[in-house]
Amino acid sequence: MQAVASGRLTDCGAVYQQRIISIVSRRDGLLIAGQRESLERDGYLLVASLLDEIVLAPMRARLDELVYQTLVAWDANPGQDVEESGVVNAKLGLSDPDFAPCREHPLLAEAAVGVLGPDWHLGGLELRAPLPGCGHQGLHPDYFPGHRTHGPWRSLSAMWCISAFTPENGPLRVIPGSHRVDRNPADALPLGCEMGPHPAEVKVVAPAGSVILFNGADLWHSGTFNYSPAPRLALTAALLRGHAPVDDVPAGP
Ligand SMILES: O=C(O)CCC(=O)C(=O)O
Numbered sequence: 466m467q468a469v470a471s472g473r474l475t476d477c478g479a480v481y482q483q484r485i486i487s488i489v490s491r492r493d494g495l496l497i498a499g500q501r502e503s504l505e506r507d508g509y510l511l512v513a514s515l516l517d518e519i520v521l522a523p524m525r526a527r528l529d530e531l532v533y534q535t536l537v538a539w540d541a542n543p544g545q546d547v548e549e550s551g552v553v554n555a556k557l558g559l560s561d562p563d564f565a566p567c568r569e570h571p572l573l574a575e576a577a578v579g580v581l582g583p584d585w586h587l588g589g590l591e592l593r594a595p596l597p598g599c600g601h602q603g604l605h606p607d608y609f610p611g612h613r614t615h616g617p618w619r620s621l622s623a624m625w626c627i628s629a630f631t632p633e634n635g636p637l638r639v640i641p642g643s644h645r646v647d648r649n650p651a652d653a654l655p656l657g658c659e660m661g662p663h664p665a666e667v668k669v670v671a672p673a674g675s676v677i678l679f680n681g682a683d684l685w686h687s688g689t690f691n692y693s694p695a696p697r698l699a700l701t702a703a704l705l706r707g708h709a710p711v712d713d714v715p716a717g718p
Pocket of ligand 1: 638
């Protein structure tokens with residue numbers, strides 16, 4: 466187990482604030498049985514307000530800067546290939562200490578063991594920031610074709626809301642239980658409606674600092690349109706079944 470502490474100690478000694486911001490490894494009992502069941506049944510689970518502002522603010526500042534630098538680079542070179550138009554996607558280092566709270570929260574390890582079994586590893590940490598007026602996607606499982614409808618499941622995504630997710634700013638949408646159905650939920654819609662809203666969709670609205678655990682490989686889900694005036698910031702940790710390839714393991718300190 467490893468812990469990183471950040472603190473503020475005033476001279477007068479009257480105020481002492483210290484927070485443990487990141488504790489690696491497993492600590493059982495953070496998810497109650499009902500939450501584990503709903504993750505299994507619905508394919509997703511929202512755990513609200515796990516990180517508070519003192520932890521979020523420095524991560525948000527780094528990500529705001531990353532979004533800004535990306536926009537400057539796009540502006541300087543408008544012809545460059547972009548993964549998704551109007552969306553800043555970026556892979557973050559697996560040993561970057563600034564994002565440790567999102568990689569190392571013990572709830573992730575507990576959820577990963579529950580969904581993937583005891584052998585799992587962190588496969589990546591990515592920013593996705595739809596800009597105002599952008600971000601809508603069609604429903605999809607991340608592994609397509611080849612998504613599964615039963616375990617053993619291959620991955621668990623832990624999407625951290627660095628911005629609050631509101632109905633307006635492009636929250637994640639999911640079709641609950643769709644990881645267990647061998648059919649594209651959009652097939653039930655009239656022709657031409659595949660990219661539109663789905664009657665069974667849930668837009669996951671959450672305060673900043675919440676985490677959405679979901680079976681991204683197999684659950685039908687997508688990004689939605691950002692109608693707000695600011696980029697929506699989310700960091701997603703990919704937790705994958707099995708051991709990390711040797712050259713995937715983060716370098717030691
Ligand atoms: O950012 C989101 O809300 C979801 C993104 C997503 O589903 C994807 O990029 O595959």
